[in-house]
Amino acid sequence: AFGRTEGSWRLSPPFLVAFTHSSFFRFRKHALNCHRMKPALFSVLCEIKEKTVLSIRGIQEEDPPDAQLMRLDNMLLAEGVSGPEKRGRGGPMAVAATSGGCPNDNSIEHSDYRAKLSQIRQIYHSELEKYEQACSEFTTHVMNLLREQSRTRPISPKEIERMVNIIHGKFSTIQMQLKQSTCEAVMILRSRFLDARRKRRNFSKQATEVLNEYFYSHLSNPYPSEEAKEELAKKGGITVSQVSNWFGNKRIRYKKNMGKFQEEANIYAAKTAVDATNVVAQGNQANSPSTPNSASSGSFKMTNSGDSFINLQSLTSYQSSPVGANVQSQMDSLHHVIHQTGRYDTIVGNPLYTTQRIDANGSWQDATTPSSITSPAGDPGSVNSDASN
DNA sequence: CGTGATGATTTGTG
DNA sequence: CACAAATCATCACG
Numbered sequence A: 001a002f003g004r005t006e007g008s009w010r011l012s013p014p015f016l017v018a019f020t021h022s023s024f025f026r027f028r029k030h031a032l033n034c035h036r037m038k039p040a041l042f043s044v045l046c047e048i049k050e051k052t053v054l055s056i057r058g059i060q061e062e063d064p065p066d067a068q069l070m071r072l073d074n075m076l077l078a079e080g081v082s083g084p085e086k087r088g089r090g091g092p093m094a095v096a097a098t099s100g101g102c103p104n105d106n107s108i109e110h111s112d113y114r115a116k117l118s119q120i121r122q123i124y125h126s127e128l129e130k131y132e133q134a135c136s137e138f139t140t141h142v143m144n145l146l147r148e149q150s151r152t153r154p155i156s157p158k159e160i161e162r163m164v165n166i167i168h169g170k171f172s173t174i175q176m177q178l179k180q181s182t183c184e185a186v187m188i189l190r191s192r193f194l195d196a197r198r199k200r201r202n203f204s205k206q207a208t209e210v211l212n213e214y215f216y217s218h219l220s221n222p223y224p225s226e227e228a229k230e231e232l233a234k235k236g237g238i239t240v241s242q243v244s245n246w247f248g249n250k251r252i253r254y255k256k257n258m259g260k261f262q263e264e265a266n267i268y269a270a271k272t273a274v275d276a277t278n279v280v281a282q283g284n285q286a287n288s289p290s291t292p293n294s295a296s297s298g299s300f301k302m303t304n305s306g307d308s309f310i311n312l313q314s315l316t317s318y319q320s321s322p323v324g325a326n327v328q329s330q331m332d333s334l335h336h337v338i339h340q341t342g343r344y345d346t347i348v349g350n351p352l353y354t355t356q357r358i359d360a361n362g363s364w365q366d367a368t369t370p371s372s373i374t375s376p377a378g379d380p381g382s383v384n385s386d387a388s389n
Numbered sequence B: 001c002g003t004g005a006t007g008a009t010t011t012g013t014g
Numbered sequence C: 001c002a003c004a005a006a007t008c009a010t011c012a013c014g
Helices: A014-018 A022-034 A036-058 A066-079 A105-149 A157-198 A204-217 A226-236 A240-256 A258-286 A304-315 A324-343 A351-361 A370-374
Strands: none
Touching: A014 A226, A066 A157, A105 A157, A204 A226, A204 A240, A226 A240, A240 A258
């Protein structure tokens, strides 16, 4: 009767047969109860029972795979399969819309993942519920049978309890199977999602625009702060980690061969330098070190004083005395503006001081270069004399 | 289909 | 943990 409800659980037939057979006795029960030998028979049965039950008693094995079940439980909980039901299931709707106005493919993939996960969760929960229901049903059924039989044969409450425990044990192993397969499904889904995440989609025009703008206007120190990253992420409709990835890739690739990026650099520098040039030009004339530029330098660390010094040095014809390091971003822009306005004809295939600036410096990251700070006149115009006429 | 561009991941370092 | 560098895997284009 039990196996009929759902074919999937594997209860061994003998386990069930023992109880279904009891109906066979039913029609004789009355006769038996009324039999005059019944008390005697009962006592005999009790006697036999007395001997056998003790031997059975010792087999109260506690299941050792308890730890594994805990592990599965924990994983399911961590994966959000078990635990509180979060949202409506299944629907391909409901995407956590990104703040940017851009169609973000990542969220699409994510929602797909979520949908499938919730599907798994739904199945898991319904199965679990079914199991529990069936378990309690079966338990009460068995208990009723045993109670009924206890009138004809000796059955102590302890035994009933033990029986119930056995049943629960059986069902819990089934549950564990369910949990295990659910875990597997989640793992498969997860790995597939990770693979899918690796599937790359190019950023939107807007995103690359914003990122490149920042990169080339902070070329001497292209390390956006956390805030700046968030800002860029918001503007570009991508995540902060994507911004970080982008800058990591960009830095390494830019450094690797800068000639390839010259055109791009000029484009973006010209784009952002329009306002910066004015400020710089004024700043140059006034030569005021304390003028805080508003546009390009937000909240930056600017720890590379050596770098900035070299930058300024490369423009000695414009800058008579050292200025605050926060002007350097405008310098970066200015570099390219000069390229474009002054020597744009010769720029092709000839990476000028931009290249050499980086080369002379070695890298962005640790721009200590202690030598040039104390002795600025060490190698005066070797690098930049041609560029700054 | 080959190839460079490009986003993401991995590995190693401080 | 942020970053550099190497590497992977896909995209986009001829």
